[in-house]
Amino acid sequence: MTRSPSPIPYPPSPRYRVGEVRPSQLLHTFGVGAIIDLPHLSVMVMGLDDWSPAYATEIGEERLLLAVQEQLGPQVKSLRVPPIQPEGSDNPFDGSAQIGVPVATFPRWMLCPYCRLLAPRDSDLFQLKSDNFRPDRTRYVHANCTKPGAPPTVLPARFLVACEKGHLDDFPWHYFVHQGPSSCTGALRLLELGVSGEATDIIVKCDACGAQRRMSDAFGEEGKHAMPACRGRHPHLRDFAEHGCDQQMKAILLGASNSWFGLTLTALAVPTAVDTVGQLVEAHWVILEKVSSREVLQAFRAIGQLQAFVQISDDALWAEIERKHGGGSNASAEPRSLKAPEWQVFTNPTSAPRLPDFQVTDVAPPPAYRHVLERIVLVEKLREVAACIGFTRITSPGDFAESGELPADHRAPLSRKPPLWVPAVEVRGEGIFFQFDEQAIQTWEHQPAVQAFERQVFQAHVNWRRTRRLPEPMAGFPGVRLLLLHSFAHAMIRQLALECGYTVASLRERIYALPPTEDEGPMAGVLLYTAAPDSEGTLGGLVSLGAPHILGRHITGALDAMRLCASDPLCAEHTPLTGPQTLHGAACHACLFVPETSCERGNRYLDRSLLVPTVERSDLSFFGGSV
Incomplete structure (x- = not known):
């Protein structure tokens, strides 16, 4: 999408297009507060105030x-797609060119590659050279260089420097x-003594006093x-923390993966109304919530909005x-879990309506696995919506707790004031839902060996949280069912991924795992789906593998591949207690790991x-040795 930047984060100044990214990247890769490395510039995405x-x-x-409001407050009124330049707007001098x-510019210190001068951008030593027809050529030059x-x-x-409070x-x-x-x-100069680019071969030197x-x-x-103490700076907000910061600065590299971790909430758009009219109103509520009277309703119908x-x-x-x-919708009684309504729809597919963005079909499980799988549901069409609620630096959200117990002061805000809306994206795709037999799961869970293994994983979970000094080390354990x-x-x-036509990185998982003791339990299911902003996510290649005679072959192939790993016996001998930094057993990149996306x-x-x-x-094997 089109970027419409302000080249400096202080007084108002001319705006130039400097590049393009996809809307989904503005949530998961280059969201608010993230640094984008362009061909000749490094820029930061500003806060929602701008x-x-x-x-x-x-x-x-x-x-x-509702889930976003629970995290950020009731003042959040909407989820919105990042601004996108209209199609066919190729004139760089048109007003639509400023939409984005x-x-x-960040960082504000720049380096001349010829004379090695190191100076801030606003030192008047560098000049901006823009190109309205080629945004990728926008750059700064050292006008007085000796070259x-x-x-x-x-x-x-x-x-750069950063701290764990964002x-x-x-x-x-x-x-x-x-x-x-x-x-x-x-004047400062950054000198490289070798060609490796390592920090040990780089020296910063002062021309005046000779310090280096x-x-x-x-x-x-x-x-x-x-390093000095952290100043509490939020460059994406042009602001500093109100009460300062008690953290110590840490040096990081520009483009480091730990400089930005997005915090997102994700939900699948599933129908919750029981009647046809309610389902249609639910699907078009963005328009209908503006209808305040019968007259407005008739006006909407007259202009073709309905x-x-x-x-x-x-x-x-x-x-x-x-x-x-009036609050009589199903949303008023929504459970706090985003997954509970999805589970209810997937486990009762015959009562689910066929909507433009949601279509499911119940099929029989493969004959060889009917003793452990209760239902297979082909999700021919689905819509996923993700919303950004903040971000962290240095430490990823998963390094705090798997249950989402992120300290409030570690989450960097999206705006200076409580936001009235948050950026979101919607993507469409397809998937296969596996519902496991609850009795088979409970029988397996009560085996002595499985219970002993669960205690071992629980101890590893406690050690892992204590290593990170998290409160309540025994909280947030997901249980052996989720494993x-x-x-x-x-x-x-x-x-x-070997046959469906999608790469491993294009497939995603959604785990439904709750024991009978939980309020919304029991749940024991897995949704494997693909979702993409274009037609790639809805080509039908994944759903076509859900037929019983085809799916059975793939389940057998998947389980057979798990018996032996290229890293065995080291992989098989690994346990969660092998080290304080691990929360997995017999699993590695050669057998079970997938891209973290x-x-x-x-x-x-x-x-x-x-x-x-x-x-x-x-x-410990749930499927036994007869598969």
């Missing part, structure tokens, strides 16, 4: 909106090279003492709208010995 919601289309998904997501000919294009400084700042170059506060105002220091001094435990309700009278439609406005379903999901993702749990809580016998043990 966005223009007038060009951001609203997305209707009431369950997800605002960004600002003969055209002035060289400067590069962003590759070192703050990010320019590297303190003067403080670092002078080993503390200094009144010296000499290796960049390797900024990293590691000793590097913490070389084409889906041609067969429904005004009386019936108005009655349903009044019921939702089984999670391992099965990964095995099937790797197997189905496909996994709900960051490749944790996995063990293939729960599926089938391995070379190390055979007393």
Whole structure:
């Protein structure tokens, strides 16, 4: 999508297009507060205060909106797609060329590759060269460089500082090279002694006083003492933390993967109304919630906004709208879990309506697995909506707790004030839902060997949380049921990708695992699906593998592949207690791990010995040795 940036984060200035990214990338890769590395620039996506919601289309998904409000407050009124430039707007001087997501130059320190001068962008040493017809050529140049000919294009400084509370700042170059506060105002130069690019071969030097220091001094435990205290800066908000920050700065590299981790909530758009009118109103509530009277309803019908309700009278439609406005909708009684309504629909597919964005078909499980699988549901069409609620730096959300217990001060805000809307994207796809037999699951869970293994994983879970100094180390344990379903999901993702036409990274999992003791339990199911912003996610290649005679072959192939790993016997001998940093057993990149974009749990809580016998043990396998 079109980017419409402000080149500096202070006074208003001319706006230039500098690049394009997809809407989905603005949620999962380059969201608010993230740094985008462009061909000649490094820019940061600004906070929602600078966005223009007038060009951001609203997305209707009431369950997800309620979940977002629970996290950010009731003032959040809508989910919106990031602003997108209209199709066919090729004129760079047209007003539509300014539609996009605002960004600002960051880091603000830049380096001349020829004379090695290191200076901030606003030092008047660098000039902006824009190209309205080729945004990718927008760059800064060092106009007074000693290089003969055209002035060289400067590069962003590759070192930054950040803290675990989401703050990010320019590297303190003067403080670092002078080993503390200094009144010296000499020019700085960043010199490379070798060709490796490693920090040990890079020196920052002051021209005036001759002070110099290796960049390797900024990293590691000793590097913490070389850094000043965190200033609490949020460059995406042009602001500093109100009460400062008590964290120590940590040096990171520009483009480091730990500089930004998005926090997103995801929901599948499933129907919750029981009647046809209610389902249609639910699907078009983004439009109908603006209807405040019969007259407005008639006006909407007259301008063609209610084409889906041609067969429904005004009386019936108005009655349903009044019921939702009055709190009589199913949403008012929504369970807090986003997955509970999805489970109810997938486990009762015959009562689910066939809507444009949701179609399911119940099929028989493969004959060889009817003793463990109760139902297979082909999800021919589905819609997934994801919303961004914040982000973290240095440490990913999964490193805090699997149950989502993220400290409030570690989540960086999207705006200076509580947001009235949050960015969201919707994608469409297809999938296969596996419902496991609850009795078979409970019988397996009560086996002595499985219970002993669960205690072992629980101890590893406690150790893992204590290592990270998380409150209540014994909280958030998902149970051995989730380990089984999670391992099965990964095995099937790797197997189905061989034939369905999608890559492993294009497939995702959604685990439904709750014991009977939980309020919304019991649940024991897995949804494997693909969702993409274009037609790739709905080609039918995944659903076509759900036929009983085809799916049985793939389940058998997936389980057979889990018996032996290329890393055995080391992989099979691994247990969750092998080290304090692991939460998986017999699992590795050669057998069970998948891309983290496909996994709900960051490749944790996995063990293939729960599926089938391995070379190390055979007393835990749910599917036994006869598959």
